[in-house]
Amino acid sequence: MIETIRSLGRWGLGTFERLGRGHLFLFRTLAGVPEIFLRLSLLVHQLFSVGVLSVFLILISGLFVGMVLGLQGYNTLVDFGAEESLGVLVSLSLVRELGPVVSALLFAGRAGSALTAEIGLMKSTEQLSGMEMMAVDPIHRVIAPRFLAGLISMPLLAALFSAVGIFGGFLVGHGLLGVDDGAFWSQMQVKTDWYDDVLNGVIKSIVFGFVVTWIALFEGYDATPTSEGVGRATTRTVVHSAFAILGLDFVLTALMFGEG
């Protein structure tokens, strides 16, 4: 009994300590961000491995999610004779929720896990420590460019996801199910608000990008420097990112769309 309470206490202390280290890590990373603008080649390189390499996955997933939305949405709407609203349903679902959330989940799986593994391996092969001894701060040189790249890539990827998804919904709705294309687009335009829907969606994706990249980089930096440790850190990145994305999505949605 005492032992259980003790281990619970130890777990709690450990968690708080990690949280503290995580925040310290974030502050040091943020402090390193301005420097990157003097060395854009570092950023470009990371935009490639974090952003460009995720594009294919995002486009394909976005297209299919949009197509499924078109199909499911049509079947529901047609019962109310409101199939003209298909465009609205597809665009609002994507722009407000599915675009930011699903692309962030995919991003965590594709780019986040890769970042953790990369940093973790750099740590276990003493590359980070070697840099420190060469008087190069690895947080500025290695972590900060990756962080900024994640922050920039995420909203762009989410926008691509939504755009392709809406196109997928249109393909199914108009091409397959015969919804009038004029109605599809005009209804969508009337009911999708630039500020309330699109911009809020973009803000969500920026927040998700921030959190996922932070988690991924910290897990790598804080990993036990063994193959097992790096493996576990990679898993943690995906799991913790998923929790963070879904939890934050709820909070952000309540804040943004709460008052109707």
Add this chain to the structure above:
Amino acid sequence: MMQNKSTEITVGMFVAAGIVALFMLAMKVSNFSEFNDDSGYQVTAEFENIGGLKVRSPVTMAGVRVGRVSDISLSSDTYNAVVTLSLYNNFDVIPTDTAASIYTAGLLGEQYIGLEAGAEEEFLQNGDVIDLTQPALVLEQVIGQFLFSKAEGDE
């Protein structure tokens, strides 16, 4: 070096594609384009009840969109809803005795304001008030009235 160049090009393409997607969401998917023509003129109308009308609901005339609702407030002396309509500048010959009613698109659809043109020679201008208004039809009230009149008729 070669590798560097192709990296730069693909990254450029990625960023451009992302921005195009955002632009498309703004222009083609949402009502972003409306935001910029705030050049319209404003008139107000008082309604007894606006039902589910919202800011940015459409304002139409004979089915043609002529503006949108830009503000909704409550009058403190009449307890009516004061709705500000923002009408597009190219519809500047709307008679002053035009009537405004709140309709519902479809049975369960969104509510919007429909204008019916009057016969006056003078036209609405910025700051004018539309006097002839008809409140939203609230389904429960209609059903209630129907049942009431039915009951009275039976007696």
Add this chain to the structure above:
Amino acid sequence: MPLIKIRDLHFYRGDRAIFEGVNIDIYRGKITAIMGPSGTGKTTLLRLIGGQLRPDRGTIEVDGQDVHKLSRSELYELRKRMGMLFQSGALLTDIPVFDNVAFPLREHTDLPESMIHDLVLMKLQAVGLRGARDLMPSELSGGMARRVALARAVTLDPMMVMYDEPFTGQDPISMGTLVNLIHKMNDAMDLTSIVVSHDVTETAEIADVIYLLSEGKVIEKGSPVQLKRSSSQWVQQFMQGLPDGPVPFHYSNVSLADDLFAQEESA
């Protein structure tokens, strides 16, 4: 006055004492060797000197500055004047050999690319790997990687270099070359060198002073000749690599017999 002055150094890993009251002086322009059984904390000592680890007690002064009282930026300035060869090489795996050696120059100087090119090739020539400049670190053998790391450790022309086991994994020829190289660089570049090594003969050849560490203490110090003449059994065993004697080969533990016996009992 010594370049590095270590006084009363205490360092613990958890409850385990790695150092308990170590005093070391490392003089300018000399090659100082740190020797001792595997796991005594030689690498740990280098990390303490480099400021990557913090002692639990005692001080380490490098060039008159207390390493662990420096601010972050002062420490980084000091590190620019320290070269370190990691036991594992610690090369950056995503860039080729050339860029690895050029890394400190590109990070800390504004030299034109043509000059960096020449400097890097000179360093690579010195370790005999000029031809390997375009290889990726994953394409190098362990010994080659260590030589590249050595070239990188001296690109900034530091005032001191710490070599963590530079000779391990080298064939007799490159070993001989490396021993010479470390010796020559020390004299030509006016370096101060700290060499951590297990290779008694090679180290004794070039070292001016040898420190023998074991179980958290300095067991013996002196010139190679002095150590070879030492009357201590411990020193004799270590210097001659004899299997039997007072030097513990095993990580501290209960005796083997007790361990085996304990298992039989519980079975």
